[in-house]
Amino acid sequence: MSDDISISLTNVSKAFKRYHRPVDRLKEILLPGKQRADEFWALQNINLEIPKGETIGIIGRNGSGKSTLLQIIAGTLQPTTGNIKVNGRVSALLELGSGFNPEFTGRQNVFFNGRILGLSQDEIAARFDEIADFADIGDFIDQPVKTYSSGMFVRLAFAVAVHVEPEVLIVDEALAVGDVVFQHKCMRRIKALMDANVTTLFVSHDASAVKTLCKSAFMLEAGKFYASGAPNDVFIEYMKLVTEIELNQSTKESSHANALQQVFPADNKNSSQELKVNPSRRGSGRATIDRIQLFHENGDLAIASPIFKFNENISFLADVSINAPLESFILGFFICDKNGNELFGSNTKEENVAIGSLNTGDKFTFKFSFKLPLRAGGYSLTVAGAEDYTTTTCDWLDNVTVFTVEMPRSGRLITASVDIPVDIDLIVKPNRLDSSPSPKQI
Numbered sequence: 001m002s003d004d005i006s007i008s009l010t011n012v013s014k015a016f017k018r019y020h021r022p023v024d025r026l027k028e029i030l031l032p033g034k035q036r037a038d039e040f041w042a043l044q045n046i047n048l049e050i051p052k053g054e055t056i057g058i059i060g061r062n063g064s065g066k067s068t069l070l071q072i073i074a075g076t077l078q079p080t081t082g083n084i085k086v087n088g089r090v091s092a093l094l095e096l097g098s099g100f101n102p103e104f105t106g107r108q109n110v111f112f113n114g115r116i117l118g119l120s121q122d123e124i125a126a127r128f129d130e131i132a133d134f135a136d137i138g139d140f141i142d143q144p145v146k147t148y149s150s151g152m153f154v155r156l157a158f159a160v161a162v163h164v165e166p167e168v169l170i171v172d173e174a175l176a177v178g179d180v181v182f183q184h185k186c187m188r189r190i191k192a193l194m195d196a197n198v199t200t201l202f203v204s205h206d207a208s209a210v211k212t213l214c215k216s217a218f219m220l221e222a223g224k225f226y227a228s229g230a231p232n233d234v235f236i237e238y239m240k241l242v243t244e245i246e247l248n249q250s251t252k253e254s255s256h257a258n259a260l261q262q263v264f265p266a267d268n269k270n271s272s273q274e275l276k277v278n279p280s281r282r283g284s285g286r287a288t289i290d291r292i293q294l295f296h297e298n299g300d301l302a303i304a305s306p307i308f309k310f311n312e313n314i315s316f317l318a319d320v321s322i323n324a325p326l327e328s329f330i331l332g333f334f335i336c337d338k339n340g341n342e343l344f345g346s347n348t349k350e351e352n353v354a355i356g357s358l359n360t361g362d363k364f365t366f367k368f369s370f371k372l373p374l375r376a377g378g379y380s381l382t383v384a385g386a387e388d389y390t391t392t393t394c395d396w397l398d399n400v401t402v403f404t405v406e407m408p409r410s411g412r413l414i415t416a417s418v419d420i421p422v423d424i425d426l427i428v429k430p431n432r433l434d435s436s437p438s439p440k441q442i
C-alpha cells in the first residue's frame, strides 16, 4: 500500500452465524459436527481505498453493514475473507470505554487506555490535564469508573479517544455523547482533528453533518457498495432508495424516471426559455411538478444557471398536476448551498396557503417569492410536493436549477451563509462619547 493511502480494503466480506433458536448455539458447542446455524453475509466484496487526510461519510439504512465495516477497520472484528491494511494509529469512537476496567479510577483508566492505544506513559502524562478538562467530570476522575453514571463514563472514554493523536479516526455519530453542550464540544473536537488532516470515517444519519464535514461519502446497502461520490449526491441516492422501499419499488430505475425526461428533456432546444436542469427526482408520482419557471425581481424569466443580485427578490412558478385523489397537498422549496445544506425554505402549509382535497386531472400553479440574502456563491433550488407531512412524497426534485448570487454592490461583507437583518443599539455609551448615558430598556 502506498504511503499516501490510509486505509485499503480488498474484497472484504464478513459472515456471521445466525441461529434460529438460542439453544442451537449451545447444541453446536456440545455436539460438534452438525451445522445448526445459517451463514449471514453482513458485508460482501468491499473494495475501498481511502487517501490520507480525507474525511469520508458512510451512510446506509439500519443493518446495511456500517458498524461491521467500521469494526473491521478498527481491528475489533476480523473479516471472513479479503484483506485490510490500515496505516497509523486508529482511534475508534465506537464502543466507547469498552477497554476501561471498572475497578480502576478514571485517572488509572486514562493511563491504561492510553497505553492500549499506543501512547507512552510520558505522552499520556503530558496530555492528562487536557483529557480531564475535556471530560469535565470533576473529582470523579479519582473514583473507580464503576461508580460513574453512563454519561460520565462515555465522556471520559471520548476524551481519551480524541486526545491520543490518532492518524485514523472512526466516528459513529449514532452514539449520542452526553448532554447537548458536550455533544457540541465533541463535534468541535472531531472537526479540529479532521482539519488537522486526520483520516476520518464518519457514520451519520444527519445529512447536514455529513455534507458539512465530509469531502466524499459512500453508501452501503445490504452489505454491498450502493453509491459513492459527493455527499449530497450520495444522500440523494439514499433518499431515492428509502422512497422506493416505501413505495415497494425494488428496482433502482423506476418508470418515474422516464416521466422525468419528458418533463425536463435533456437537450432542450428552447433552453433560453426553460431552465436547463439536471434534477434528481423521486416520489410516488401521485402528483407531479410539471414545470418550474424562475423570475428575476424585474419580472424577467431567468435563463439557465442564472445570476442574481445579492438580496434580489426572486420568484418561481410551479405547475402541478394531480394524478390520484389527494386529501390535501403541500408544496415547498429549499435553497441549498453547494454541499446540499438547506439554507432556507418554506411551504404552502407553513405559509398558511391551504389547498383542499384534489381530484385526478386537477392542475394548478403556485408562485413563491422570496429574497436571496446569501453570501456570494453557487446555490440550488429543491422543490417538493406531498399530500401531508406523514405520507410518502409525491414528487421531490433536487437541483431543479443551480444559480449564482453576486456580492452586495454596497461592498457590505457577508460574514455567514445567510445574512439576516440585525438591529444593534449602543445602549451604554463609552463615557468619552456621552457623559450621561441614558440606556434603552431591553
Ligand SMILES: Nc1ncnc2c1ncn2[C@@H]1O[C@H](COP(=O)(O)OP(=O)(O)OP(=O)(O)O)[C@@H](O)[C@H]1O
Pocket (backbone or CB within 6 Å): 016, 017, 018, 040, 042, 060, 061, 062, 063, 064, 065, 066, 067, 068, 069
Ligand atoms: N454478531 C453478529 N451476529 C449476527 N449478525 C450480526 C452480528 N453483527 C451484526 N449482524 C448483522 O449484520 C448486519 C449488519 O449489521 P451492522 O450493525 O453492521 O449494520 P449497521 O448498518 O451498522 O446498522 P445500524 O444503522 O442499525 O447501526 C445486520 O443484519 C445485523 O443484524
